[in-house]
Amino acid sequence: MQSIYLVGFMGSGKTSVAEKLKEETNKIVLDTDQLIVEEYGLTIPEIFEQKGEAVFREYESSILKNTPVHDAIIATGGGIIEKEENRKWLKENGKVIFLQTSWDEINRRLIDDQSRPIWNNQSRDKQKLLNDRTPKYKEVADIVVTTDGKELEMIVNEILSQI
Ligand code: S3P
Secondary structure: OEOEEEEOOOOOOHHHHHHHHHHHHOOEEEEHHHHHHHHHOOOHHHHHHHOOHHHHHHHHHHHHHOOOOEOEEEEOOOOHHHOHHHHHHHHHHOEEEEEEOOHHHHHHHOOOOOOOOOOOOOOOOHHHHHHHHHHHHHHHOOEEEEOOOOOHHHHHHHHHHHO
16 A cells, blocks of 8 residues: 655644554554654754755655655655655655644644744744645645544544545
């Protein structure tokens, strides 16, 4: 079976959904951010601070293309769809699930978050970023699952019934 790639904005629940899917399917779960940290030996904030976003995006593309295209569940970083080459790669290689979450819900979930450099960058308009990215998530998605007001179990059941 093709690997499942979870895409969506920061705070859409990709990591939690991946972990729950692991319990239900016994498949290997990977996370592109975690793979980047392991490969390059820096945390995500350190990469943004020391190397900049463009370098982070290069790392992210390289990691994505080395993920196993069969039998795994892969949570991706919220910006994975920024690069056209990544969108093309995902469309060709993955079963892609877009977790769609509203702006209000994302704000509620990330209110105290300190770990995400883009979320914590006051000069970035995050609502605009969500609006700009949404068509790109949809472009790569085989399945769209809305997450507002749903328990984790319900989201996972929706995914399992559609793959
Ligand atoms: C990013 C999202 C983060 C991480 C990095 C950049 C983004 O992942 O890859 O901070 O550009 O939206 P999550 O979506 O898991 O927070």
